[in-house]
Amino acid sequence: VVRAKNPVHSVLFPIPVFRNTSGLLLFLGLDFFAMIFPVVHIGAIAVSFLFVVMMFNIQIAEIHEEVLRYLPVSGIIGLIFWWEMFFILDNESIPLLPTQRNTTSLRYTVYAEKVRSWTNLETLGNLLYTYYFVWFLVPSLILLVAMIGAIVLTMHRTTKVKRQDVFRRNAIDSRRTIMRRTTDPLTID
Structure with a gap:
């Protein structure tokens, strides 16, 4: 989405993400959310963003910056996410905390059993x-x-464009508007 040169492509790229998220919700057993998610996100939000981008009439701009410029920052952020996923969510307890709190409650809570x-x-x-x-x-x-x-x-x-009113044109009586004239042939003396 970020690296696309065409803004219309930037709007179209999240559509597969929304579709995959809908599939994930379907696998989790949330059938209503899985069916409503593409309708709301793809049907409403993506189409309205596409409409807005196309109304702006944006010219395609070339990106001249180097991709390697963002590599250190993205690497650090990726390592932080990897550390969170591997060490915090997969372990039974966090050994760094002095109280050794259990982190299994971080996974999910089934609210359907509570209601x-x-x-x-x-x-x-x-x-x-x-x-x-x-x-x-x-x-x-x-x-x-x-x-x-x-x-x-x-x-x-716009008022500058000349338009014809089709209904008014069809309502005109052709016998009154088309006149037949007869002319005398030319005589040469």
Whole structure:
């Protein structure tokens, strides 16, 4: 995404990431989230970003910087992530801490067992429509405003372009507008 020279490609590259994330959610048993994730991210966000980038009419800029310039910083960040994944999440306890706290609770918590025995959809619907209804309505209003804005931007009409009104043209009676004239032939003296 970052190294793409064309901004349209930068918008299109996250689509496989969203698709793979949806597959991962499907493997974890979150069937509703796995089906709604591509609809929201690919269908709404990626298409709106693509629309915005194409409206800007950005010229393709060449990147002249060296890639090796970012190698030390990315290497340090990669080592930190590797250290976290290997030493913290895979071990039963962190030997660096004086209290030897157990880190197995960092893996995940199954909230479905803590709530009643509802399905994923029932739990999500109960939470969304009772406790978090404001957080459900505000994004829908934001998406509504964005959709109306996109429609207004694309329906911009200029007055400099001559257009014909098709319905007015078809409503004209051709017998009144087309006149047949007869002319006398030329006479040469």
